[in-house]
Amino acid sequence: MKLDSKVPEGPLAEKWTKYRGSMNLVAPNNKRRLEVIIVGTGLAGASAAATMGELGYNVKAFTFHDSPRRAHSIAAQGGINAAKNYQNDGDSVYRLFYDTIKGGDYRSREANVHRLAECSTEIIDQAVAQGVPFAREYGGLLANRSFGGVQVSRTFYARGQTGQQLLIGAYSALSRQISLGNVKMYNRHEMLDLVLVDGKARGIITRNLLTGELEKHAAHCVVLATGGYGNVFYLSTNAMGCNVSAAWRAVKKGALMANPCFTQIHPTCIPVSGEYQSKLTLMSESLRNDGRVWVPKKLEDAKAIQEGKKTGLDIPEEDRDYYLERRYPAFGNLVPRDVASRAAKTATDEGKGVVRTGLGVYLDFADAIDRYGKAAAHSKGIDNPTSSQILELGEEVVSQKYGNLFQMYEKITGENPYKQPMKIYPAVHYTMGGIWVDYNLETNIPGLFALGEANFSDHGANRLGASALMQGLADGYFVIPYTIGQFLSNEIRTPKFDNNLPEFNAAEKDTRTRIERLMSVNGNQSVESFHRKLGKIMWEYCGMSRNAEGLTKGIKLIQELREEFYKDVFVPGDQNEFNPELEKAIRVEDFLEMGEVMMRDALDRNESCGGHFREEYRSEEGEAKRNDEDYTYVAAWEWKEGGQPQVHKEELTFENVELKTRSYK
Amino acid sequence: MSLTGLFLISFLIVHLLGNLQLLIPDGGKAFNIYAHFMSTNIVIKFISIGLYVGILLHAIQGIIIVLDNRKAKGSKYAVNTYENGNWLSKNMALLGTFILFFLCVHMGDFWYKVKFTDTLDLITYPDIDYQVKDIYQRVSMAFGNVWIVVIYIVGLIALALHLIHGFQSAFTTLGLQHPKYTPAINVIGILFSVGISLLYALIPLYMYFAKLSNY
Amino acid sequence: MQLTLKVWRQKNGNAQGRFEHHNIEAEEHMSFLEMLDVLNEKLISEKKEPVAFEHDCREGICGACSMVINGRPHGPQTGTTTCQLHMRAYKSGDTITIEPFRANSFPVIKDLVVDRSSFDRIIQAGGYISVNTGQAPDGNTIPVEKDQASDAFDSATCIGCGACVAACPNGSAMLFTSAKVNHLEQLPQGKVEHNRRVKDMVKQMDKEGFGKCSNVGACSVECPKEISVENIAALNRHYLSSVFVKK
Known part of the structure; x- marks a missing residue:
């Protein structure tokens, strides 16, 4: 299969503008005749649905949640990047593009990333106009903060709830279109199959989660904005409901899963506390602006802490190893996520972990509190502040910046992070891989599009902080509303589809059979227990570091688990009810x-890059070693029912950036 | 609800001012003349009709809201708690009903007897040229009875509680809210509620004890 | 720790509900929902139907959890959703009563799951700024005072969980509606269509059958995002002015 990225010709900076100006359009009267299905109403889906509704398309939007406002985009804390250069610190569209490409370890498509950087500025304007209460300076203008992996301050934020505020903005725009009748919203509907008619995506089969009824929905095209697959690890920062099903059903119908092994492990999450753990909670990356990461230098200190005999406060300064600052002096605590995560793993592998399980490191705010306290004392005109004054003032400043995060930490762990250093550990957070799409965000199935985290295109092998919100909204507000015209302009003569076509009936029947199969196993193990087992296999063999032997073993274990699943799973209740x-x-x-x-992709990619770290491929200093010669490509996997998945390759060409070894030293 | 409530509050003030004349040690002269004026003046008559309508409206609105809200709430929780809101605000209807009963007793005791029975003596004062009913006598008799005094005190406690929530609630409902002044309004509301009820309570208590000491 | 759970079970919206008693062994570091996971795993292992409860992000922001614990939505801690409530708030031997959010406008779907789509419809009635994609001027065109942006955020932080309605003895949605109205009203971008928004949203709120506000204040006490009742007063002011003052 030849994968055509359809990247337009011309200089990088002009590609999108030119392309946008020359794309096929659909006239307003024709838009009314065209139907678009959008699955998923998080940032990407809601913004796409709203915008396409505004344009006049007939949109049908689906979510498995009870309301679009519950999508997991809502949990993004830190912020959203945009190349506004409001801080006058040398930022530009090119620099954002470059940082994203470099941060992604040169495994993303140049043209897509540049377009993302271009759209970033419009997103901020749009969000402000929608009433997103971004943080402001005293002068009333928008405030920024910095994030990992970059040296400019370009992240816009609304306290620690940026994702929530942006989602509410998109949700309100969507709500407006629902009230105007341009979007028909289907809450509590889960997509269970994709329907192809003559090779084009023309509809979906959904299950009404309240009644269990299977429904057939037809349209001229289908847009998937269904998020990532991080929950394959069971324990992740994803919401409990996040799933790969819609995307996977598309793959089963012929779409390709690109770079599935690229998963992001976020360095700052609250460590696992026990076997019952159901999910992991992220502590925003913005904390690394002020927090210092460390472990004890001496093994015996670490042991004492693990056994509860000592706490972080008992370790004197000279016995602390601020390993990020030591290993990466240029970026220090603000190295990209993959680097920070691996460094934490290295430290805990040496036995220097600081929690009971040994899997945790400190994120310490004592220095920041002291520094801010002194500065605050100075600005208040207190000449010789006492240490308690400094502490009080410093805690106040830190509380203003991170109060809600600190509060959340205390709620979950029962420890006060102002007094005790925070304990953190990496956890699965985001999946850079996803459905393969071309420049139009169209998959290899004509009429099937994928947006946001569900596609693979922008983040390469590692995503920079505050870029997920940017990508979801860029795709939804500013890309798909244009590029979908490339497909739909050829469909204006296609009448509305009848959902009683044989293709729809067949897909519905398949889905029913599939559900009946699950219901009829009537085994002895809960679904949850299978999910946990799968998660353990994934984390063990396809987690922060991987090797060929482990991956081979992992594949076998998964296959066995799958067999066991069909023999022994127990699904209580009835299929025709909630x-x-x-x-x-x-x-x-x-x-x-x-x-x-995922494992097959990880096994196939014989290099270390971004979130994908193969133990066999590392430099003498233990850093990831990329292999640009052989692996500068997108691995797009085709699922072969009953056989082995097959890889298709899209070579990545870099005309504007030079491939360098990422160095944050 | 808030408007009728505030109107009734304004009545409470006027009514109190008039009734405090009961405490003037002149054998009830000032009070009786005042009462005569109040019961004969045509303007006051209109105002009093407004007052009855106000009470009625306030009660009817209250009943409608309670019924509506019961419907809106549907079923109740198995565990009832006051940890998330004070007892007062959740029991305004109960307090209001109690106050209404008290009002009936109060009106039956005085207003009805004054207006519709001949049980009161007529009395003349040297410096006025008309006869007035000796309501003071009636009041003083009533408040000589310890049980009536107790009923009044309990009724006034209910009034104080009703007002503590009602006062600031009326301001919220009317949207009269300000980050700087609202805390002050809330304090004034409590002081007012307790204060006015105390002053009212002073009347039966004073008269009861005054009578006791006379014997 | 040993706990006795009294859990509301209801097959569907039309069925009669009842309490079911379960004894369970929990750990203090578990979240409340993880404790329910343990209960469900136990029920499934006994081939019984697990307790249906709504949950998703489990980090206090999606607003999916909808249960009343010992009479209080989201349990005893202020500013905390059920998913962030941890079992260290209880002690061994405790009996915990778990019920769904109760209000006529939140009909029960199953066990502890309720239908909160009425909230969506209130937002659809006007909880937005009418701006199409692409129409926006530069983000810095209109300065917004820092404190005002912060106040707007305080209202905008609502997660739409419905604890306010659940806590209200009147089943009123005033806190939810007022938070949205005030979020947008406090920003210059939202002021433009403010009067229409207030009227439309209040109208929809009444249409959904929510109760009348009697300023009890339980909504704000139970709000996991601690949204202030001041929003309600402000909504009243805006509503009165949009009805009586503005043309």
Whole structure:
């Protein structure tokens, strides 16, 4: 299969502008006749649905949630990047493009990333106009902060709830279109299959989660904005409901899963506390602006801490190893996520972890409190502040910046992070891989599009902080509304589809059979227990570091687990009613296949890059070693029912940047 | 609700000012003349009709809201708690009903007897040329009875509680809210509620004890 | 720790509900929902139907959790959603009563799951700024005072969980509606269509059958994002002015 990225000709900086100006358009009267299905109403889906509704398309939007406002975009804390250069610190579209390409370890498509950087500025304007209460300076203008992996301050934020505020902006725009009748919203509907008619995506099969009823929905094209697959690890910062099912169903119908092994492990999450753990909570990366990461230098100190005999406060300054500052003096605590995560793993592998399980490091704010306290004392005109004054003032400043995060930490752990250093550990957070799309965000199935985290295109092998919100909104507000015209302009003569076509009936029947199969196993193990087992396999063999032997073993284990699943899973209740266990079973079934493809991709990629670290491929200093000669390509996997998945390659060409070894030293 | 409530509050003030004349040690002269004026003046008559309508409206609105809200709430929780809101605000209807009963007793005791029975003596004062009913006598008799005094005190406690929530609630409902002044309004509301009820309570208490000491 | 759970079970919206008793062994570091996971795993292992409860992000921001714990939405801690409530708030031997959010406008779907789509419809009635994609001027064109942006944020932080309605003895949605109205009203961008928004949203709120506000204040106490009742007063002011003052 030849993968055509359809990147337009011309100089990088002009590609999008030129292309946008010369794209096929759909006239307003024709838009009214065209139907678009959008699955998923997070940032990407809601913004796309709203914008296409505004343009006049007939949009049908689907979410499995009870409301679009619950999508997991809502949990993004830190912020959203934009090349506004409001801080006058040398930022530009090119620099954002370059940082993103470099941060992604040169495994993303230049043209897509540059377009993302171009759109970034418009997103901020749009969000402000929608009433997103971004942080402001005293002068009333927008405030910025810095994030990992970059040296400019370009992140816009609304306290620690930027994702929430942006999602509410998109949700309100969507709500407006719903009230105007341009978008028909289907809450509590889960997509269970994609319907192709003559090779084009023309509809979906959904399950009404309240009644269990299977429904057939037809349209001229289908847009997937269904998020990432991080929950394949069971424990992740994703919401409990995040799943790969819609994307995976598309893959089963012929779409390709690109770079599935590129998963991002976020360095600052609250460590696991026990076997019952159901999810991991992220502590925003913005904390690394002020927090210092360290572990004890001496093994015996670490041991004492793990056994609860000592705390971080008992370790004198000279016995602390601020390992990020030591290893990466140029970026220090602000190295990109993959680097920070691996460094934490190295430290804990040496036995220097600081929690009971040994899997945790400190993120310490004592210095920041002291520094801010002194500065605050100075600005208040206190000449010789006492240490308690400094502490009080410093805590106040830190509380203003990170108060809600500190509060959340205390709620979850029961420890006060103002007094005790925070304990953190890396956790699965984001998946850079996703459905393969071309420059139009169209998959290899004509009429099937993928947006946001669900596609693979912009973040390469590692995503920079505050870029996920940017990509979701760029795709939804500013890319798909244009590029979808390339497909739909050829469909203006296509009448509305009848959902009683044989293709729809067949897909509905397949889905029913599939559900009945799950219901009829009637085994002895819960769906949850299978998911946990899968997660353990994934984390063990396809987690922060991987090797060929482990991956080979992992693939076998997953296959065995899948067999066991079909023999012994127990799904209680009935299929024709509200049944959360059945929903989970369907999702876990898809994860069990997805996990295998991830492992195969990881095994196939004989290099270390970004979030993908193969132990066999590292430099003498232990840093990741890329292999640009052989692996500068996108690995797009085709699922072969009953056989081995097959890889298709899209070579990546870099005309504007030079491939360098990422160095944050 | 808030408008009728505030109107009734304004009545409470006027009514109190008049009734405090009961405490003037002149054998009830000032009070009786005042009462006569109040019961004969045509303007006051209109105002009093407004007052009855106000009470009625306030009660009817209250009943409608309670019924509406019961419907809106549907079923109740198995565990009832006051940890998330004070007892007062959740029991305004109960307090209001109690106050309404008290009002009936109060009106039956005085207003009804004054207006519709001949049980009161007529009395003349040297410096006025008309006869007035000796309501003072009636009041003083009533407040000589310890049980009536107790009923009044309990009724006034209910009034104080009703007002503590009602006063600031009326301001919120009317949107009269300000980050700087609202805390002050809330304090004034409590002081007012307790203060006015105390002053009212002073009347039966004073008269009861005054009578006691006379014997 | 040993706990006794009294959990509301209801097959569907039309069925009669009842309490079911379960004894369970929990750990203090578990979240409340993880404790329910343990209960469900136990039920499934006994081939019984697990307790249906809504949950998603489990980090206090999606607003999916919808249960009343010992009479209080989201349990005993202020500013905390159920998913962030941890079992260290309880002690061994405690009996915990778990019920769904109760209000006529939040009909029960199953067990502890309720239908909160009425909130969506209130937002659809006007909880937005009418601006199409691409129409926006530069973000810095209109300065917004820092404190004002911060106040707007305080209202905008609502997660739409419905604890306010659940806590209100009147089943009123005033806190939810007022938070949205004030979020947008406090920003210059939202002021433009403010009067229409207030009227439309209040109208929809009444249409959904929510109760009348009697300023009890339980909504704000139980709000996991601690949204202030001041929003309600402001909504009243805006509503009165949009009805009586503005043309």
